[in-house]
Amino acid sequence: MSSRILFDFSNPGAVAEWFAVDDNVMGGGSLSCLRYHPEAHADFEGRLAVQNNAGFASVRSQPFEPDLESNGDFVLEINGDGRRYKFIVRSQDSPEGINYHAEFATTGVWEIVRIPSSAFVPKLRGRRVMDAGELESSKVNQVGLMLADASQGDFTLSIRQIRVERQSDASTA
Numbered sequence: 219m220s221s222r223i224l225f226d227f228s229n230p231g232a233v234a235e236w237f238a239v240d241d242n243v244m245g246g247g248s249l250s251c252l253r254y255h256p257e258a259h260a261d262f263e264g265r266l267a268v269q270n271n272a273g274f275a276s277v278r279s280q281p282f283e284p285d286l287e288s289n290g291d292f293v294l295e296i297n298g299d300g301r302r303y304k305f306i307v308r309s310q311d312s313p314e315g316i317n318y319h320a321e322f323a324t325t326g327v328w329e330i331v332r333i334p335s336s337a338f339v340p341k342l343r344g345r346r347v348m349d350a351g352e353l354e355s356s357k358v359n360q361v362g363l364m365l366a367d368a369s370q371g372d373f374t375l376s377i378r379q380i381r382v383e384r385q386s387d388a389s390t391a
Contacts (some may be wrong), residue, residue: 222288224361225279225380227260235280239362242265246272250365255376259297261362262375274344275373276306278362284310289356290384292333297376298324302367305333308360309353317341318353319364324375332383355382 222372225232236252250264264275292305301324318338322331340350344366361380365373 220288220290220381221293221381221383222285222380223379224282225377227254227377227379228258230254233260235282236260236277238264238378239276239278239294241267241272241274243277244272246357248272248275250275250277252363259376259378262303262365262377263335263373264365265301265372266365266367268368273370274364274366276362276364276366278306279360281308281360284357284359285382286356287369288382288384289335289354290382291335292320292355292361292364293379293381293383294322294331295378295380296322296324296331297327297328297372298326300324300326301369301373301375304364304366304373305331305339306362306364307353307355307358309357310359310361311354311357312350316340316341316347316350317362320371328376328378360381 240248247267281289320333320337333354335355338353
């Protein structure tokens with residue numbers, strides 16, 4: 219198996235490569251950030267507000283160089299608060315505005331979430347795009363996290379690491 223670490227949040231500087239995009243872009247009142255935690259992880263935290271038909275909070279990485287050698291599954295080491303989050307990626311080949319979304323549940327303990335490329339759904343402004351094509355993880359050049367579960371209130375999702383893992387394609391004779 220080969221692995222490429224996209225973000226290791228034991229490094230405090232890793233959070234500087236991220237920024238918030240909340241529903242205030244459409245009149246909502248949600249607020250979020252990605253903050254370094256001294257126990258060697260980052261916290262995606264904030265408050266989700268559901269008034270004005272809004273209700274999403276998200277953080278995104280700055281764009282990075284895709285790794286055309288590592289097509290595989292996205293692996294997140296997380297500890298959530300029991301809510302359902304979305305892992306969102308953008309491909310260098312994505313038409314303007316289209317992101318690929320995959321949901322995952324959290325249980326309140328540290329766990330590993332593995333998301334295969336086939337689990338991602340192409341979306342534009344929250345709506346499914348039928349003809350966007352399947353995600354190729356080797357072409358991903360931006361990642362993000364989102365909460366949009368229609369439940370108002372505070373939230374925290376802790377993240378140790380985000381990486382891409384590829385099973386070895388070598389076969390034994």
